[in-house]
Amino acid sequence: MHRRDFLAAASAAFVAPSLSLACAATEQRFVVIILRGAVDGLHVLAPCGDPAYAAARGHLALSLEGQSAAMPVDGLFALHPGLPHTLELYRARQALFVHAVATPYRGRSHFDGQDVLEGGGAHAHQRRDGWLNRLLALLPEGRAIAVGSVVPLLLQGPHAVTSFAPAADASAADRLTERIAWMYDEDELLHPLWADAVAMRAMADEIEMAGHGLVRDASFAAAILSKAEGPRIAVLESGGWDTHANQVERLTRKLTQLDAALFALRHGLGSHWGSTVVAAITEFGRTVAPNGTGGTDHGTSTVVLLAGGAIDGGRVVADWPGLQEASLLDRRDLRPTIDLRAVLSTLSAEHFAIDPGRAASHLFPGLSDTILPARLVRC
Amino acid sequence: MTGIMQMRAPQERDETSQGERWRHGAAVALNRFGLGTRPDEKPPQYPRRWLLDSFADYRAQPPELASVGSSDQLGARYLQARQEYRAMRSAGHGGARMGRPTKILADRAYAVQAQARLAAAAATPAPFVERLVHFWSNHFAVSADKPAVRALAGTMEFEAIRPHVLGRFADMLLAVERHPAMQLYLDQVKSMGPRSAHLAGRAHVNAGLNENLAREILELHTLGVDGGYTQSDVRELAKAMTGWTVAGFNRAAQGPPGRFSFDASLHEPGERRLLGKRYVQSGSAQAEAMLMELAVHPATAQHIATKLARHFAGDRPPPALVDRLTEAFLGFGGDLAAVYHALVSADEPWVSPLTKFKSPWDWVVSAVRGLRIAPGDVEAKHLLNELDQPIWRPGSPAGWGDTVHRWAGSGALTQRVEMAVVLAQKANPAAAPGDMVRRLLPGTVSERTIAAIEGADSAQLGLTLLLSAPEFLRR
Numbered sequence: 001m002h003r004r005d006f007l008a009a010a011s012a013a014f015v016a017p018s019l020s021l022a023c024a025a026t027e028q029r030f031v032v033i034i035l036r037g038a039v040d041g042l043h044v045l046a047p048c049g050d051p052a053y054a055a056a057r058g059h060l061a062l063s064l065e066g067q068s069a070a071m072p073v074d075g076l077f078a079l080h081p082g083l084p085h086t087l088e089l090y091r092a093r094q095a096l097f098v099h100a101v102a103t104p105y106r107g108r109s110h111f112d113g114q115d116v117l118e119g120g121g122a123h124a125h126q127r128r129d130g131w132l133n134r135l136l137a138l139l140p141e142g143r144a145i146a147v148g149s150v151v152p153l154l155l156q157g158p159h160a161v162t163s164f165a166p167a168a169d170a171s172a173a174d175r176l177t178e179r180i181a182w183m184y185d186e187d188e189l190l191h192p193l194w195a196d197a198v199a200m201r202a203m204a205d206e207i208e209m210a211g212h213g214l215v216r217d218a219s220f221a222a223a224i225l226s227k228a229e230g231p232r233i234a235v236l237e238s239g240g241w242d243t244h245a246n247q248v249e250r251l252t253r254k255l256t257q258l259d260a261a262l263f264a265l266r267h268g269l270g271s272h273w274g275s276t277v278v279a280a281i282t283e284f285g286r287t288v289a290p291n292g293t294g295g296t297d298h299g300t301s302t303v304v305l306l307a308g309g310a311i312d313g314g315r316v317v318a319d320w321p322g323l324q325e326a327s328l329l330d331r332r333d334l335r336p337t338i339d340l341r342a343v344l345s346t347l348s349a350e351h352f353a354i355d356p357g358r359a360a361s362h363l364f365p366g367l368s369d370t371i372l373p374a375r376l377v378r379c
Numbered sequence: 380m381t382g383i384m385q386m387r388a389p390q391e392r393d394e395t396s397q398g399e400r401w402r403h404g405a406a407v408a409l410n411r412f413g414l415g416t417r418p419d420e421k422p423p424q425y426p427r428r429w430l431l432d433s434f435a436d437y438r439a440q441p442p443e444l445a446s447v448g449s450s451d452q453l454g455a456r457y458l459q460a461r462q463e464y465r466a467m468r469s470a471g472h473g474g475a476r477m478g479r480p481t482k483i484l485a486d487r488a489y490a491v492q493a494q495a496r497l498a499a500a501a502a503t504p505a506p507f508v509e510r511l512v513h514f515w516s517n518h519f520a521v522s523a524d525k526p527a528v529r530a531l532a533g534t535m536e537f538e539a540i541r542p543h544v545l546g547r548f549a550d551m552l553l554a555v556e557r558h559p560a561m562q563l564y565l566d567q568v569k570s571m572g573p574r575s576a577h578l579a580g581r582a583h584v585n586a587g588l589n590e591n592l593a594r595e596i597l598e599l600h601t602l603g604v605d606g607g608y609t610q611s612d613v614r615e616l617a618k619a620m621t622g623w624t625v626a627g628f629n630r631a632a633q634g635p636p637g638r639f640s641f642d643a644s645l646h647e648p649g650e651r652r653l654l655g656k657r658y659v660q661s662g663s664a665q666a667e668a669m670l671m672e673l674a675v676h677p678a679t680a681q682h683i684a685t686k687l688a689r690h691f692a693g694d695r696p697p698p699a700l701v702d703r704l705t706e707a708f709l710g711f712g713g714d715l716a717a718v719y720h721a722l723v724s725a726d727e728p729w730v731s732p733l734t735k736f737k738s739p740w741d742w743v744v745s746a747v748r749g750l751r752i753a754p755g756d757v758e759a760k761h762l763l764n765e766l767d768q769p770i771w772r773p774g775s776p777a778g779w780g781d782t783v784h785r786w787a788g789s790g791a792l793t794q795r796v797e798m799a800v801v802l803a804q805k806a807n808p809a810a811a812p813g814d815m816v817r818r819l820l821p822g823t824v825s826e827r828t829i830a831a832i833e834g835a836d837s838a839q840l841g842l843t844l845l846l847s848a849p850e851f852l853r854r
Binding site for chain 1 (some may be wrong): 736783788800847
């Protein structure tokens with residue numbers, strides 16, 4: 001369904017709350033993957049059927065023919081060829097995409113954008129805790145783990161969480177890299193160069209150590225989420241998505257890795273996959289048009305990937321604004337038509353059988369409109 | 380020296396002629412004109428005056444260069460080593476296992492000279508003039524690829540450029556073109572007049588003539604590529620310069636080995652024409668006269684003015700500044716101090732403090748100065764090799780480029796940050812990193828950079844971030 005039907009959707013969301021309570025019988029798992037760097041949603045799930053697509057995207061446009069053809073999922077969208085397992089999940093109705101989504105943040109700083117993404121505020125530095133930590137307070141037994149040496153803002157807050165790094169990774173070098181990225185955040189020359197350098201180093205690391213990074217973390221998360229006394233919520237992080245240069249090659253690598261991570265989660269969770277929701281989110285999207293270095297610059301709206309046995313999948317949920325220049329935001333970005341907070345609030349409410357109004361006000365204070373065009377979690 | 384213009388005493392003012400107040404005059408004087416603030420330097424209250432006054436503190440032969448051999452000595456020793464090696468080889472001794480003595484000598488001399496260069500840059504009380512030495516050294520670039528040039532590259536900067544940096548361009552030009560390093564680099568030593576006494580009767584028209592040096596003199600050192608010279612001019616200059624050689628490197632040349640010498644038997648006889656003018660001098664004076672003319676040619680003035688404007692005011696040299704410097708150059712007959720005076724007095728170099736991206740050399744020197752690193756604690760040659768700007772080895776006579784595109788890339792940035800880690804470890808900082816950055820970059824460092832540095836959980840990390848800061852990567 002691509003066109004919003006207010007009345008129908010509204011009535012569907014509010015009818016029979018008792019039905020959603022019945023879904024709380026088994027133990028729900030929730031995995032959030034933070035993709036840091038502003039993922040190009042148009043490259044992950046490409047609106048190939050949009051008449052303005054090819055011209056707008058130039059050399060970044062995915063083709064539906066040839067060796068690395070994008071894989072159509074419906075009449076409008078096609079999935080990047082690096083995501084075959086995800087496509088398989090989609091066809092098994094266990095994956096769903098939401099497109100033209102954005103948080104309220106309209107700046108171009110990664111750090112501030114991620115602050116809004118994780119904190120759940122209306123603007124940067126409004127919240128000192130993460131919406132996922134606030135969700136824990138609403139659950140009967142909210143046990144969560146951050147996979148990585150540092151607890152991200154998403155899980156910070158009054159509710160205790162654990163963190164674990166499967167291998168010694170956050171070295172002094174990584175800390176320095178992070179700080180430098182922050183220091184360069186506003187420098188037009190240095191920021192993209194550093195993003196490039198970091199991505200190249202990450203690629204080199206991955207080539208050196210197979211099964212490193214996100215895939216390893218996903219396997220670990222699946223294993224620990226499967227344990228009876230283990231946590232039920234996990235957060236994974238993946239960087240290197242800031243494709244100012246070399247986007248085609250770089251995103252192919254990154255998406256292949258993400259695809260493998262989803263596979264590792266599904267495989268590792270086994271029978272628990274049926275009550276699992278995975279959400280891969282990013283702080284904002286990228287420009288529609290390519291820049292001069294084979295990549296894109298910071299934009300606004302992007303895609304959200306939801307996967308899991310609990311997902312009511314096999315659909316793309318979007319109120320598609322189109323790619324004609326007149327439809328673009330500031331004449332450069334995909335116009336956002338869905339608030340990411342509404343997606344996450346609805347997802348949390350449906351998956352954990354929480355009253356939607358309560359979920360919204362607790363997770364995203366100040367969020368008024370949580371109406372989505374469709375249900376996300378199966379029941 | 381024609382005095383068409385009068386040198387006016389600079390009126391010190393803390394505004395540009397447009398009336399803009401600039402609070403960053405000290406930072407520009409210290410970091411753009413200079414080589415980077417040293418913590419013991421107080422920010423000058425009158426930056427323009429400070430720069431011009433520093434001319435008096437400049438030493439062509441500072442103590443840091445005392446241990447470097449002269450080109451005379453090194454040239455002679457190089458030739459001796461070559462001779463001994465050849466003798467050994469023909470006698471059947473010495474093989475692949477032995478390092479060539481010439482290469483060993485050259486590498487050692489190069490390392491010593493590179494180290495001395497860094498030490499002089501770190502200690503100089505006249506950083507603006509020292510920067511100009513580096514500028515001219517790059518303008519008259521040799522590349523230390525061949526061992527013979529490698530042994531002597533630094534000596535050219537020390538002997539031909541340093542003494543003339545505050546003098547006349549013509550004198551610097553002559554000294555450079557006659558220096559053994561340049562003669563060897565551009566194959567002048569091999570050049571022989573086709574009708575010279577030495578070649579009389581042998582081979583055809585232009586045999587024995589080498590045009591490399593002549594071409595680069597016209598294209599790179601004086602007129603510039605659009606300066607309006609022809610291939611015929613290149614050949615005429617080359618012919619005039621025949622006889623200019625280095626004894627010992629040309630079998631015909633006489634004189635003390637390793638020194639510039641004029642050998643009349645190699646000289647092409649007769650009058651020459653360059654840019655439409657006749658030169659009837661005989662011997663060495665012929666090419667000298669040509670160089671003197673080239674040195675004060677309007678195209679030369681504009682070429683030099685453009686490069687200076689690019690170096691001190693921005694990657695796109697402001698046309699008004701280029702005009703002003705050209706005028707000063709021509710008005711004072713190529714008197715370089717007058718040109719620098721015009722540069723300092725102009726507004727353009729002062730208006731945007733961080734517009735130039737530092738070359739690796741710039742950055743290393745500013746780091747050594749700012750963090751009070753003892754030059755003996757670092758290996759200059761190694762540092763600059765790691766940063767892809769090997770000292771005196773640009774790979775081409777055009778020298779190193781002077782725009783952001785030459786130096787700013789993701790790989791280069793990574794190298795700098797890695798090097799920042801190393802340099803931070805050798806620091807002898809005068810204060811905590813947060814205070815240091817304010818002192819080194821007065822009025823030009825952002826809140827974000829200060830926050831990043833002050834938020835570091837160790838002084839090491841803080842200093843590394845300081846050296847990597849956007850404002851420290853620029854001047």
